[in-house]
Amino acid sequence: MFRIKKLDIFIAKQFGLLFIATFFICQFVLMMQFLWRYVDELIGKGLSIDILAQFFWYMGLILVPQAFPLAILLSSLIAFGNMGESSELTAIKAAGISLLQACRSLIVIVAMISCCSFYFQDIIGPEANKSFGRLLLSMKQKSPELEIPEGIFYDGIPNTNLYVQKKDIETGMLYGIMIYRMNGSYEDAAIILADSGMLQSTAEKKHLLLHLYSGEWFENMRSQDIAGSASIPYRRETFWTKRIVLDFDGGFNLAEVGGISADARSKSMEKIIHDMDSIMEFNDSVGRSFYQYAQQSTFYRPALSKQDSAKAVKEAAAGKFNLDSAYARLSPEDKQETVRMAVNDLQMCASDLDMKRDYSFDLNRIVRLHQIEAINKITLSLSCLIFFFIGAPLGAIIRKGGLGVPVIISVIVFIVFYIFENSGMKMARDDNWTVWFGKLLGTAVLTPLAVFFTYKANNDSVVFNIDLYKNILFRMLGIRRKRHVYRKEVIITDPDYAGDAAALVRISAAITAYSQHHSLLKAPNPVKVFFRPGDDQAIRNINEELEAVIDDLSNTKDKVILHELNNFPILATHAHTRPFRQKWLNVTTGLLLPAGIFFYLRMWRFRLRLLRDLRTIRNASEAITARIEERKDILS
Numbered sequence: 001m002f003r004i005k006k007l008d009i010f011i012a013k014q015f016g017l018l019f020i021a022t023f024f025i026c027q028f029v030l031m032m033q034f035l036w037r038y039v040d041e042l043i044g045k046g047l048s049i050d051i052l053a054q055f056f057w058y059m060g061l062i063l064v065p066q067a068f069p070l071a072i073l074l075s076s077l078i079a080f081g082n083m084g085e086s087s088e089l090t091a092i093k094a095a096g097i098s099l100l101q102a103c104r105s106l107i108v109i110v111a112m113i114s115c116c117s118f119y120f121q122d123i124i125g126p127e128a129n130k131s132f133g134r135l136l137l138s139m140k141q142k143s144p145e146l147e148i149p150e151g152i153f154y155d156g157i158p159n160t161n162l163y164v165q166k167k168d169i170e171t172g173m174l175y176g177i178m179i180y181r182m183n184g185s186y187e188d189a190a191i192i193l194a195d196s197g198m199l200q201s202t203a204e205k206k207h208l209l210l211h212l213y214s215g216e217w218f219e220n221m222r223s224q225d226i227a228g229s230a231s232i233p234y235r236r237e238t239f240w241t242k243r244i245v246l247d248f249d250g251g252f253n254l255a256e257v258g259g260i261s262a263d264a265r266s267k268s269m270e271k272i273i274h275d276m277d278s279i280m281e282f283n284d285s286v287g288r289s290f291y292q293y294a295q296q297s298t299f300y301r302p303a304l305s306k307q308d309s310a311k312a313v314k315e316a317a318a319g320k321f322n323l324d325s326a327y328a329r330l331s332p333e334d335k336q337e338t339v340r341m342a343v344n345d346l347q348m349c350a351s352d353l354d355m356k357r358d359y360s361f362d363l364n365r366i367v368r369l370h371q372i373e374a375i376n377k378i379t380l381s382l383s384c385l386i387f388f389f390i391g392a393p394l395g396a397i398i399r400k401g402g403l404g405v406p407v408i409i410s411v412i413v414f415i416v417f418y419i420f421e422n423s424g425m426k427m428a429r430d431d432n433w434t435v436w437f438g439k440l441l442g443t444a445v446l447t448p449l450a451v452f453f454t455y456k457a458n459n460d461s462v463v464f465n466i467d468l469y470k471n472i473l474f475r476m477l478g479i480r481r482k483r484h485v486y487r488k489e490v491i492i493t494d495p496d497y498a499g500d501a502a503a504l505v506r507i508s509a510a511i512t513a514y515s516q517h518h519s520l521l522k523a524p525n526p527v528k529v530f531f532r533p534g535d536d537q538a539i540r541n542i543n544e545e546l547e548a549v550i551d552d553l554s555n556t557k558d559k560v561i562l563h564e565l566n567n568f569p570i571l572a573t574h575a576h577t578r579p580f581r582q583k584w585l586n587v588t589t590g591l592l593l594p595a596g597i598f599f600y601l602r603m604w605r606f607r608l609r610l611l612r613d614l615r616t617i618r619n620a621s622e623a624i625t626a627r628i629e630e631r632k633d634i635l636s
Helices: 006-042 049-085 088-094 104-141 269-296 306-318 323-328 332-398 405-429 435-458 466-477 497-517 526-531 537-553 559-565 583-591 593-630
Strands: 160-167 173-182 189-201 207-220 234-247
Touching: 006 049, 006 104, 049 088, 049 104, 049 332, 049 405, 104 332, 173 207, 189 234, 269 332, 332 405, 332 435, 405 435, 497 537, 497 593, 526 583, 526 593, 537 559, 537 593, 559 593, 583 593
Parallel strands: none
Antiparallel strands: 160 173, 173 189, 189 207, 207 234
C-alpha cells in the first residue's frame, strides 16, 4: 500500500518549488522566442493594451505544454543535483532506499503534470489557438499607425501614395509634399503638390484630414465620361490652402473565425478523430472523380475524312486499327494540324495533371496535419515523464546543483529533442516520412537515454565521473602526475636509512644491468608488440622495490631527502611493451592500421620516456645515498 512518508514530502518540496520557478522561466523564454515570429505584426499598428494583453495571454496558454517538459528537466536536474552535492542522496541510499523508491512521489507528480499537459492540449489549447489565430489575422488586416517617413513614398493610406521631403516632429508640419491619388484606373490619377501641410486623424479614426498650403492639383478627367474622345482632358488647380479627406481605418476589428476553425491545432482529439472520417471520405471522392475523368477523356483527334473516320471506327471495333497507317494517309497540312492539336492536348493534359497533383497534395497534407496534431498531443505529454527520467538520474549522477551545469545539460537535451521532433514533424508533414515515424522520432531517441540514465543512477554508476575519463585520457596520451611527498607533522616510525640506502644501490645496479640488456632507443618489433603476449617483469620488480623505499623514506625529516624523493618519476610498468593488457585488444589494434600506427608510436614514446626515467632514478638514488652517508651520524 502506498503511504506518504516524510521523505516523499521532503523530495516533493525540493522539486515543487524549483518546478514552479523554472516553469515561469521556461515559459518566459519560450514566449520571447515565439514573439520574434510575430514582432512585425505588432510594431507600428497602434494596438491598445487590452489587445496586446489578449495576444500574450493566448500565446502563454499555447506554450504551456511546451514549457512543462523543459521545466521538469531543469527542476529535476537542480533538485537531485543539490541533494547529491549536499550528500543527502548518499544518506538516503545508506538507509537502504534506492533512487526509484525515493522518486516515487515525484513520479506521481510528474504523471499528474503529464495529464495536465494533455488537458491543456486537448481542451484549452484548441480554443487558445483559435482565439490567437483570429487575433493574429485581425492584426495583419489592421491598417498601420500613420507614421509618415521622410524621403520615400508611403503607401499605408488606401489608394494614395504620399511623399514628404521633410517633417517637423515638434509641430507636426510636413514640407515638400507630393501626393498620388488613384480614384479608379491609372488614367484617373490625381497629382497634388504642396509646399507644406499637416495631417490629422479624425476622432472616430475612420478618416484622415490633410491641410495643404500653397500648391497645385493636376487631375485627369474620367475617360469613361467622354465617349469617343481620342484625347483625355485634365484640369489644373492652384490653391493657397486646401483640405482633403482620406479614407483610413485606424480601428481594430476582429476577423471571421471560419477558416481558423478548420486548422488541426484548433481541434480537440475527439474532433480530430471525428473530422478525419469526413476528410478521408472527401479525399476519396476527389480521387474517384479524377480517375473517372481520366478514363473518359480522349486526347487523340486526327483530322480524318468521313470515309476514313467510318473506316477507323470499324477497324477499332474489330481491333485492327493502326494509328501509323491512318496518320500516313493524311495530307501534309493535315499532318501539321494533327501534330499541333496533339501538342496542345498534351500541354493541356500536363497542366491539368499538375493542377490535380497540387490539389491532391494539399488534401493529403490536411490529413497528415490532423494525424500529426493527434500524435503530438500524446508525445508531448509523454515527454514530461521522459524528461523527468533523464533529469533526475543525471542530477543524481553529476551531483552538481545551482544553475550552472544543470542549465547547460537541460539546454543540450532539449535542443537534441527539438531537432529530432521538429525535423521529424517537417518530414512527415511534407510526406517524406510516415507520420508515425516522424512524430515518434524524438521520443524514440530520448526513451533509451532515459532508461540508460535511470539504470546507471539506480546502480550508483560512475558513467559521468569526470575524473575517471580524465585518467583514461591521461593514460592514452601518456600524461602523468608528478610525485608529491610532503614532510609529515607526526612520525611514528623513523626510516631504515641503512636498508633504504642498500636498496637504492641494488636498484641502481638493476637499472644499469637492464639498460645494458635492453636497447630502449631502438624501434620495437611490431609483431612482438601486437601479436605476442608478454610483460617486462624486471621493470615491475624495480618499481615495486622503489615504491617501498620511497614509502619508507617519506617518514624522514630531512629536507634534502624529501626533495630528492619528489624527483623520482611514476613509472608505467607495461606501457612500453604493449598497448593493452588483453591479448585480443592488442591483436585488434594491430589489424586496424590507423589505430595500430598511433599505439605503436605511443609505445615507442613510452620506451624513450622509460629510458629517461631510469637515468633520473639512478641519479636521485645516488643523491639520496650520498646524503645518507653524509648525515649518517645524525640520521642513524
